Structures are given as C-alpha cells and as structure tokens.
Amino acid sequence: MAEQALREEGTQPLFEMIAHVSVQDPSDDEAIEKASEKSSATCQDSDSKPAVKKKRKQPTECFLSQPEEKQESAVKAKRRKKKKISDVLQKSAPKPGVPADLQNLLNQHFGENRSVIEIEELKLSDSCFLPANDLTHSFSSYLKEICPKWAKLRRSHKEKKSVVMLVLCSSALRSLELIKSMTAFKGDCRVIKLFAKHIKIKEQMNMLEKGMFHIGVGTPGRVKALVEQDALCLNSTKYMILDWNWRDQKLRRMMDIPEIKKETFDLLEKSIIKLCRDGSVKLGLF
Template sequence: MGDTLEEPWWDIPDPSDDEAVEKASDNKTATHQDSDSKPAVKKKRKQPTECFLSQPEEKQETTVKAKRRKKKKISDILQKTASKPGVPADLQNLLSQHFGENRSVIEIEELKLSDSCFLPSNDLTHSFSSYLKEICPKWAKLRRNHKEKKSVVMLVICSSALRSLELIKSMTAFKGDCRVLKLFAKHIKIKEQMNMLEKGVFHIGVGTPGRVKALVEQDGLCLNSTKYMILDWNWRDQKLRRMMDIPEIKKETIDLLEMSIIKLCREGSVKLGLF
C-alpha cells in the first residue's frame, strides 16, 4: 500500500456531466443570441378605410322638384275660379292688352268702345232664347224688313262647330220662322256658304270667328245690314275654357272685331252682346 490517499468515488466529478452542462448552457446562450439577433417582425396595421354615406343623386332631386313645380293647366286654374258673367269692361281690357304694345296712343283710342256700343250682358240666369228676347224685343219686325242677300241681321260668334249647333237648337223659341245659316268650317266648304248667301236671304248667322272673318274678307258676307253681334262669352268647354281662353279663337275674334265690327259699333249701327 502507498502513502497517497484515494478520494472517495462519489466526490470525483464526472467529466461527461460537465461537458453536458457546458453544452447545454452554450446551446441555451446560442439560442438566446439567435432570438435576440433576429429583429422583431411588426405586423402592419390596416389603415382605416373612410366610410361615406351614400348621397342621393342630383337627378333624383331635380325630378322631385320638377314634379312639385309642375306647370298648372288653365283647366286647373279655372276649376278653382268661380264663374263670373262677362261684362263690357272685360272685352275692353282684352282689346287694350292685345293692342297696347303694338299700337300708338291714337290707334288704341280709335279701337276703344263706349258703353253705348254694348247690349245688356247675360247674368248667367238666361237661356239663349230668353236672352235674345231681352236684348232684341222687336225681332219680328226686323226679320220681316230684312230683304238683302249676302248679309244677316244677327251674328252669333262661338268657339266651335259643335257649340254652334247647340246654340242653333236652343234658339228655337226666339227665331220663329227666320232662316239661320251655319258659318263654320266643319263639313261645310266656304264656297258653299258663299253661294247660299248670294242666292238666299238669311236672318241669323251662327259660327266661328275664323270662318266669319274669311267670308267677310272674300266678300261673301256683308256686314252693312248687321244689327247685333253676340259673343258666346260665358260658356265653358270640357276643359272649362271660355272662347277667349283659347288662343286661336281669341286672336280670330279680335281680328274680326278690328276688321270692321269696332268701326260699325262706333258708328252706332251694330250692338255687341256678351252671352
């Protein structure tokens, strides 16, 4: 036996264990370093998207406004207007408005009609026959004395052929045995009317202003024997229009008045009535 003492077996470290510990620590450090060396990947935040409320289109707004601002028809206006009987001042104002912009002061003065040119107006209580009897009480004598061709004693001016026929039927109680001539364009040629006026004697002519004006211009109708001119002023059609509410009829009536009637009224030979 020697002098050296041998250590107990349990106190001697196992080199393999140290190597394992070192390797483990080295691996841990390396892993830590690797994880530290890699930069942290930041997630991109989504940019908030702007949200807009849908605005109504301008077209829709304009269409709505267009519907609200719909132009009123004359029938809508007249429906809300109470019916008032026509008076001489209505015709006077109509003539002044029509000629006011295009005529001189002297010319407008020559177209004015005094109250003495007018017959009593219909107050909406008369039938056509009763109205004619009121304004012309000596009709029987006038029709007996009338012998001239191409002329009539009384002219009745209305808006259409159908209205002319209605008035002719409604004057039965007044006209007696006098002859009535239809003076409108529907189904009747102007040459036929001129031939009838030239060959026969007629007392009353009922028709539209356009046809009467054409007959006067072509010398088919003479107004020298005419004593009364009645305007169908108050009657309204299905659209609630009076004859002076229809542009064509209004213009033709004013042209007829200007052509010869106003002059005859101012001279006192013709009287105007508004039925």
C-alpha cells in the same frame, strides 16, 4: 510587488469590457438598422390604416349627390304640372263675362304690337255693349231681352249677302246647339250656318248671294274668311253676340282657345270695332 499584481488583476476585466463595448460586429449594426426600419414601417402602417378607415366611413360625395338629384326631380315635376282651367274652376265658381273682360283681352292681345294711339282706337265705350248674360238666361230669353223689337227688324231686312244678327261661338257643334235653342225667338226668320264642318265656303257664298238671311251663326274663322272675300257684308248687321260664358268638355271658353281667340280679335279689329264706335253695331256677351 504585491500591490502591483493586484492592480493588474483588477484592471484586466475592465479593459476587456471596454474592448467588448467599443469593438462591435458590423452585422449587429445592420440588424439594428433593419429593426429600426421595421419599427418605422409598422408605425407608418399603423398611422395610415385609420386614415383609410375614415375615408370609407365618410362617403361625402355619395351622400351629397342624393339630395341634389331629388331636388332636380322635384323641380322637373313642378315644371311639368301646369294649372288647368278645370282645376281653377273647381276652386271657384265661374263668373259671367262683362264688357271689361273683353276690353282687357283686347289690350293684352294687341298691346305688344300696337302703339298707344292704335290701342286707343280699339277701345270700346259702354254704349257699344248690350247687357251681358248673368248666367240665368237661356239663349232665346237673352235675345228677347236685348232685342225686344226683333219682329220689326226682321220684316224690314231686305238685303242679301248680309244678316241682322251675327252669333259667334267656338265650334260647329255649339253653333247647331244655339240654332236649336233659339226657336222661341227667331220666328219666321231664316238662319244660315257659318262654320266649316261639312259645309264648303263656296256653298255659303252662293247661299248668301242668292238668298236673304236674318241670323248667321258660326265660328270666327269662317265668318272672317267670308268677310275678307266680300261674300258677307256687315253694314246691315245690328247685333253681334259672342258665346262668351259657355264651356266645352275641357271647360274652355271660346276665349280660352288660342285659335278662336285670335280669329275673333282679328275680325273685331278689321270690321266690328269701327262699326261699334260708329254706333251701328251692338256687342253682347252671352
């Protein structure tokens, strides 16, 4: 009996402990779940915060857009800057024009719209040219060199609506300068101004029809207009001089000005090149 009583006393606390462990309050489970949810939420927050900081530390889009804008602005600046004639001349001394320069420009101007046969008809041999100016001559000294028998040609010229020598330059002001500078050469010959500034074409047509002139100095556009209207005849012309090497305030030659260049080549194609190939006209580059 005593042993049985001890067994009952020893087992009673064990049963109470088991009951206490096995039987739990449902509120305790809810508390545990809430605690686990809070801990998981805090873990998620702690994991997400560094990711946000990384995005702020690496503004990749802003960093990449800046150099692209700089490159685009640099390209635009390069496109706007074009080489000027003055910049080219500052680096190298101007070279005197030669007959090959004129022939190359003729081929470039007519090459795109002409056939091979037509380009061949525009070619000029060396015999068509006078000696070119080497930049050491004045206009009078150059004319004396290329035309030593000028006095004889001047006296024998009797035809109206024509000139013995035709000088083409880029502007009216340049034409006046050349007329003044040829006083030592022209002698008793008469010079007519063939440019548009302050002179109407009808006045020039009347002067050519009524008077006799030996030298005509003017611009290619006005000369071409007079030739097309049969006011100026080139059959008596012996010399045609291009004011090739002179440069204006912008350092442009007459062939550097698109309008002057086009009018000059149109005049050469329609009237002068054929006369040069026949041997009646000589071309000179001053």
